[in-house]
Amino acid sequence: MASASCLMLLVAVAMAMASAASGQLSSTFYDTSCPKALDTIKTAVTAAVSSEARMGASLLRLHFHDCFVDGCDASVLLADTGSFVGEQTAAPNAGSIRGLNVIDNIKTQVEAVCKQTVSCADILAVAARDSVVTLGGPSWTVLLGRRDSTTASKTNAENDLPPPTFDLKNLTDNFANKQLSVTDMVALSGGHTIGQSQCLNFRDRIYNETNIDAAFAASLKSNCPRSTSSGNTSLAPLDVATPTAFDNKYFVNLQANKGLLHSDQVLFNGGGTDNTVRNFASNPAAFSAAFVTAMVNMGNIAPKTGSQGQIRLSCSKVNS
Numbered sequence: 001m002a003s004a005s006c007l008m009l010l011v012a013v014a015m016a017m018a019s020a021a022s023g024q025l026s027s028t029f030y031d032t033s034c035p036k037a038l039d040t041i042k043t044a045v046t047a048a049v050s051s052e053a054r055m056g057a058s059l060l061r062l063h064f065h066d067c068f069v070d071g072c073d074a075s076v077l078l079a080d081t082g083s084f085v086g087e088q089t090a091a092p093n094a095g096s097i098r099g100l101n102v103i104d105n106i107k108t109q110v111e112a113v114c115k116q117t118v119s120c121a122d123i124l125a126v127a128a129r130d131s132v133v134t135l136g137g138p139s140w141t142v143l144l145g146r147r148d149s150t151t152a153s154k155t156n157a158e159n160d161l162p163p164p165t166f167d168l169k170n171l172t173d174n175f176a177n178k179q180l181s182v183t184d185m186v187a188l189s190g191g192h193t194i195g196q197s198q199c200l201n202f203r204d205r206i207y208n209e210t211n212i213d214a215a216f217a218a219s220l221k222s223n224c225p226r227s228t229s230s231g232n233t234s235l236a237p238l239d240v241a242t243p244t245a246f247d248n249k250y251f252v253n254l255q256a257n258k259g260l261l262h263s264d265q266v267l268f269n270g271g272g273t274d275n276t277v278r279n280f281a282s283n284p285a286a287f288s289a290a291f292v293t294a295m296v297n298m299g300n301i302a303p304k305t306g307s308q309g310q311i312r313l314s315c316s317k318v319n320s
């Protein structure tokens with residue numbers, strides 16, 4: 001066989017295996033093995049988000065940072081040890097990801113109702129959904145049955161998680177590498193309707209970019225000085241209009257040049273995604289539907305199923 005057709009066959013087999021793996025996920029996966037799992041997670045997420053709204057954003061982001069690095073397998077939750085380097089010290093995660101204790105706490109409660117049955121990867125997927133719902137966003141049925149990794153990769157976290165300096169083409173390619181469409185990419189970026197960013201991630205934009213509303217930039221500068229020696233960690237909301245509501249205002253902001261990150265504003269900057277942004281800004285139901293579809297697609301990235309991986313007893317470490 002010519003090497004080109006050999007390669008095509010291999011690609012076809014790999015794609016079939018990938019879709020077979022996500023095909024094994026099921027919304028009823030814990031219905032008999034742990035009927036209380038979903039209620040237990042929902043109660044805990046609702047409590048955590050009620051006491052701090054930002055936690056909903058942090059939990060949504062954790063699921064994203066899990067799925068984009070070797071699939072949705074809870075690899076992001078593995079803590080470094082003396083002999084193990086995981087993903088938490090990778091640049092996009094270090095000093096930035098939050099909610100690890102909340103997930104550990106949920107896992108403890110889920111273990112108390114069903115021993116070693118519910119994976120940490122599934123807890124992340126359900127907690128992301130419940131966070132969005134608690135902050136007023138759409139709901140969806142979460143497919144379940146992911147298993148947890150026994151490894152993690154700092155290198156893959158650095159390579160596969162998009163930085164805020166990315167342009168539209170970088171973002172499109174990065175999401176395409178995860179089998180996500182441009183529409184999925186724009187819809188998922190709408191996750192920035194909640195949560196906050198540190199100054200270091202938007203400093204360059206507010207001081208150097210021109211496609212930014214002048215008053216918006218000025219209002220951010222007092223808390224994010226030009227000099228890096230003055231600090232990097234002060235926070236600003238990713239959605240200046242409605243910082244803790246899961247709504248479509250993120251897209252309305254983009255139309256007014258009020259995207260906080262460079263990677264936000266590139267979605268509405270005269271390029272191929274302008275019309276999608278206009279649609280999501282003017283039609284909340286269109287955004288909700290696209291976000292739900294995209295979250296399910298993201299949750300289907302390379303799950304471990306069957307006898308792959310393990311069900312961790314504690315989300316922060318592999319079973320001994």
Ligand code: HEM
Nearest residue numbers: 057058061064096162163164188191195196197198201263
């Ligand atoms: C499109 C590419 C993306 C880039 C470049 C990006 C970049 C960032 C950056 C730089 C931050 C601030 C982190 C910090 O300052 O500590 C952030 C926060 C956040 N991101 Fe993204 N992100 C992207 C996509 C996504 C996706 C797909 C989701 C979820 C669907 C998401 C959800 C969030 C949330 C909710 C926060 C706030 C977290 C918190 O307040 O704890 N992001 N993102």
